[in-house]
Amino acid sequence: MDKTFKMLQDAQVDIAKYGMNILGSILIVVIGMFFSKKVKSITTRFLKKSNVDKSLISFVSQLVYVLCVVFVSVSALNNLGMSTTSFVAVLGASGFAVGLAFQGTLSNFASGILILIFKPFRTGDYIQGASTEGSVEEIQIFNTILKTPDNKTIIVPNSKLTSDNITNFTLQDRRRIDFIFGISYDSDIRTAKNIIKKVFDEDEKILKDPQPIIGVQELADSSINIAARPWVKTSDYWDEYYALMEKIKYEFDKHGIEIPYPQSVVYHKQLKAEK
Template sequence: MEEVIDEVVLIITQYGLDVIGAIIILLVGYILSKRIPLSLIKMMNKKGFDPTVSNFLGSLTRFTVLAMTIIFVLSQFGVQTASLVAIFGAAGLAIGLALQGTLSNVAGGVMLLIFRPMKVGDFVETAGYAGTIKTIGLFTTEMATPDNIQIIIPNGSVWGSAVSNYSFHSTRRMDLVIGIAYEDDIDKAQAVIEKVILADEKSHKDPAPVIEVAELADSSVNFTVRVWCNNGDYFPLKFALTKAIKQTFDKEGISIPYPQSVVHRVTGD
């Protein structure tokens, strides 16, 4: 009986220490997988690196630390490194075949990092969504819509879609369509629109604004108005010009007609 007890104690002592060591390694690895990426991101941001690059490398570092932790835990139970390489190689092949979509997301993230079609803070339209880029991670890209809804898109979908980056250039062209009644003076309306545009300091004088008659519509004569401005002034200027043109038209007696139809009634004798 005493021999059995001694043997049980020996097993518990031997494997119990291995289990405790594995738990300690897991805890340390988990903590390091949090702290190392954060420290790396902070250091890169202080050095002036783009947040897109620092966030991506931070995400990659986290998964690397977790993978190394698993290797150390298995080594704690006597699994040889060579065996681990073989096991991970075989597992990697199987997982790669099963998770082709996930690997394509990783590849998409790498391509986004290399070619940089967008960066954190840009307002873009891609994969059917439009919003401000918050993070580009190892597997997904996170953006916030103008009404502050979180959108998470797989990197593979982003890389496989066209990207319209509205923040890439420092300036943008604004297009407005302004209609006047057929009875109004075209030259006067054109001069009024130009005066309103030039009075707003947000509108660029070079390139000069374009104000031309573009269409003789059913109920109005339509001007195409094209104005250049700084990227950040696009919407404030658009709202301001729309309001100012309407108010100035009212003062100058120029009307913006409602859609209307003229019906001719033919009566017989």
């Protein structure tokens, strides 16, 4: 009888002890899940105010939520008296192994996050990088999709873009067109410069500020090279490039300004015939 009573007493003590731990763990899980959702909601609102890409908002918010849930789960298990050291060690080792196996993929993922956060380019921009160029069709977590002017689709891993120089041709609202016009040494430099200036002045799409630069750049082997550098809106760049090139060629022809062909002087030495 005494033995049975003692066993009941021990059971009551264990139930009281572990019951409180179980109740505490349940409270940790309930409160922890509540705060995890709150943290996720706060993270989402913060990222939206920061004008972060939508795909990144969803991913980061979910990642924060999962990390919070893992932390709550470990805390609940620890409160039950279970050793979580081995669990955390196994989790860390698994993460390390997965990281090694997917090293390239994780690199692209990290690069995609950086692109979406710092925005060196946006959808619709025309960029050059990773030995290719084109208009940005879509920025994904692992890849960036470009479309070339001849309508080819190029899928570029994000790590290649972030590890190389990126030239964004459309980020600024205006661009400078760099022309080099070669005229013959027999043509008048002032006349050629005045023709170029007149064409620029009559074109409404050429910006007045900053003013175009026109000057002799080089006395080359076969020509005098005149540099002409007008500024235009980025959206007008290629239309103006082709139009100005054509207009200036017509004006040169009209005023007798010659664009020479490459020339070489060949000396022929006459050898005396042997007697």
